Amino acid sequence: MKITRIEPFQIAWAQGAPMEQRSAFLRVHTDVGLVGIGEASPMQGGLASLTILKHHMADALIGADPLDHAVIHDRMLHKLVALGPEGALGGALAALDIALWDLKGKLLGQPIYKLLGGAWRTELPFYASVGRNGERTVDEMCRVLEARLEDKPSAIKIRFDSDRVRVDADIPGDIAKARAARKLVGDDFPLAFDANNGLSLGGAIRLGRVLEELGFWWFEEPVQHYHIREMGEVARRLDITVSAGEQTYTLAGVRDLIEAGVTMVQPDIVKMGGITGLQRCVALCQAHGVEMVGHQTQPTIGHMANMHVVAAQMHATKPIELDDPSARRHGVFTHPIRPINGLFHLPTTPGLGLELIEAEIASRRVDIG
Numbered sequence: 529m530k531i532t533r534i535e536p537f538q539i540a541w542a543q544g545a546p547m548e549q550r551s552a553f554l555r556v557h558t559d560v561g562l563v564g565i566g567e568a569s570p571m572q573g574g575l576a577s578l579t580i581l582k583h584h585m586a587d588a589l590i591g592a593d594p595l596d597h598a599v600i601h602d603r604m605l606h607k608l609v610a611l612g613p614e615g616a617l618g619g620a621l622a623a624l625d626i627a628l629w630d631l632k633g634k635l636l637g638q639p640i641y642k643l644l645g646g647a648w649r650t651e652l653p654f655y656a657s658v659g660r661n662g663e664r665t666v667d668e669m670c671r672v673l674e675a676r677l678e679d680k681p682s683a684i685k686i687r688f689d690s691d692r693v694r695v696d697a698d699i700p701g702d703i704a705k706a707r708a709a710r711k712l713v714g715d716d717f718p719l720a721f722d723a724n725n726g727l728s729l730g731g732a733i734r735l736g737r738v739l740e741e742l743g744f745w746w747f748e749e750p751v752q753h754y755h756i757r758e759m760g761e762v763a764r765r766l767d768i769t770v771s772a773g774e775q776t777y778t779l780a781g782v783r784d785l786i787e788a789g790v791t792m793v794q795p796d797i798v799k800m801g802g803i804t805g806l807q808r809c810v811a812l813c814q815a816h817g818v819e820m821v822g823h824q825t826q827p828t829i830g831h832m833a834n835m836h837v838v839a840a841q842m843h844a845t846k847p848i849e850l851d852d853p854s855a856r857r858h859g860v861f862t863h864p865i866r867p868i869n870g871l872f873h874l875p876t877t878p879g880l881g882l883e884l885i886e887a888e889i890a891s892r893r894v895d896i897g
């Protein structure tokens with residue numbers, strides 16, 4: 529099997545959707561007629577990652593064997609490392625790796641989780657990831673949480689989506705919302721708090737102690753993501769599990785977080801090397817006794833790729849993330865990715881187990897320059 533064509537493009541989920549609301553898809557075509565699909569991080573529509581694939585990777589990939597995906601990943605990473613190993617390059621590598629794993633599964637007639645060594649589970653619980661609570665009142669937040677409980681999540685994470693240029697903007701409000709969320713769901717329902725990097729070290733300790741009192745399950749990205757030592761200090765000073773890593777793109781970066789003291793890392797499959805990259809993170813975390821809980825916000829190709837990794841992971845300690853529960857991303861797949869009675873079910877068909885509906889793709893597709 530040889531690669532014959534690389535086809536990166538965006539998907540606009542709504543007519544005229546602005547750049548930052550588009551998804552970044554990739555199709556890899558081969559000489560045996562099989563096509564693999566992948567996805568890059570959707571930050572700013574993934575345009576920078578798709579451009580790297582089109583202009584800096586495609587020529588070198590023509591004629592390559594998709595089964596050489598790990599060699600291809602490391603060769604491309606080191607060839608283009610001067611672009612910066614974090615951010616857009618990571619997204620491009622991730623999309624490519626996911627598409628090559630999809631091809632591998634299709635060629636061998638096996639779901640990816642089988643090729644990873646088998647599944648510990650094929651029905652995956654999820655947590656509802658609820659963003660933008662920083663701009664809501666307490667009552668508004670509670671109404672949104674009530675609506676999300678109807679999907680039967682096994683946990684809820686309240687995010688505050690700070691703009692990161694201010695810290696400790698409203699700690700009393702954050703505490704009031706954490707208390708209201710606990711009161712709404714009851715004492716036993718698992719809750720997590722995502723500060724989205726909006727706190728100072730002192731602010732994080734103050735808020736974290738309240739979250740401990742309220743029995744929150746984890747406390748995510750309390751301080752700026754680049755303040756790795758301080759992230760670790762928050763983790764060391766609090767009893768609650770402190771997590772970080774959704775903005776970490778390299779294995780060495782994940783190691784730095786672990787060494788700083790973070791006990792739950794959250795690399796994202798559409799940023800951190802795809803399935804190959806996440807498998808390496810799983811091994812690193814297992815060796816250090818640290819939780820590996822992938823970040824994943826889009827219920828599309830990346831979400832499915834992440835589910836294969838989670839299925840094959842022995843210590844999957846937390847549910848998978850579901851940010852957008854709406855049906856707007858379902859229409860392009862023959863079998864939409866959505867939970868049934870609180871569980872995502874992993875398909876047993878070859879590769880990712882996803883098929884795109886060409887006419888639906890064509891009507892949403894945005895070609896890149």
Ligand code: CA
Nearest residue numbers: 722748749774
């Ligand atoms: Ca987060």
